[in-house]
Amino acid sequence: MALRDQPVMVEETGDTRILCLYGEHDNASASKLEWRLRGAVRSGQPVVVDLTSCRFIDSTSLGLVFHACQSAPVHRFAVAVRPASAVSRLLDLIDFAAVVPVYDTREDAVTAVSNV
Numbered sequence: 001m002a003l004r005d006q007p008v009m010v011e012e013t014g015d016t017r018i019l020c021l022y023g024e025h026d027n028a029s030a031s032k033l034e035w036r037l038r039g040a041v042r043s044g045q046p047v048v049v050d051l052t053s054c055r056f057i058d059s060t061s062l063g064l065v066f067h068a069c070q071s072a073p074v075h076r077f078a079v080a081v082r083p084a085s086a087v088s089r090l091l092d093l094i095d096f097a098a099v100v101p102v103y104d105t106r107e108d109a110v111t112a113v114s115n116v
Contacts (some may be wrong), residue, residue, distance in 0.1 A: 008036045016110050017045045024056040030043055033061055037068040046113035050106045051081040062096065069100045077101070078109040 007029045011018045019041045025033060040047045041089040049065055051057065069077045078101040081088045091102060 008033050010036060010040070012045075013110055014114060015045055016048055016114055018048045018050055018110070020050045020089055020105065021054040021057070021061075023054065025054060025061040026058040028039070028054070030060045030064060036066050037064055041072045041077070046076045046110075047078075048106060048109040048113060049077075049079045050109070051079060051087050052085075052106060054081075054087050057087055059089070062090075062094075066096075066100060075101075076113050078084050078103055078113050080106040080109040096115055 004108050007022055007025060009020045009022065011020060019033075019036055021033070037047075037049075047068070048067075065079065069079075070113055079091075079096075081091055083104050091097065096102060101109070101112060103112060
């Protein structure tokens with residue numbers, strides 16, 4: 001199955017659940033993203049949303065990530081985004097890191113949520 005057919009893949013590293021977003025995320029993929037985020041937060045595991053392979057994310061999808069972070073225990077949710085990417089520039093523009101912990105690599109995000 002091609003990655004475009006699976007815009008949100010779930011992986012686990014140690015006790016951390018990682019949601020990897022591929023390609024573009026807008027209203028068309030929002031329901032699948034919301035379902036995956038809810039499941040990840042309900043699992044009780046630390047959660048990392050990996051946007052390093054995401055080319056585009058709209059306000060609907062960012063809102064879902066924000067609400068998932070608000071539902072997760074403190075310091076148990078983070079986002080990874082590739083520096084200097086279009087998604088990174090968008091997150092900087094809206095100061096997303098002021099409300100959701102954002103890291104430059106998946107590894108840094110996993111370390112941050114695992115060391116609580």
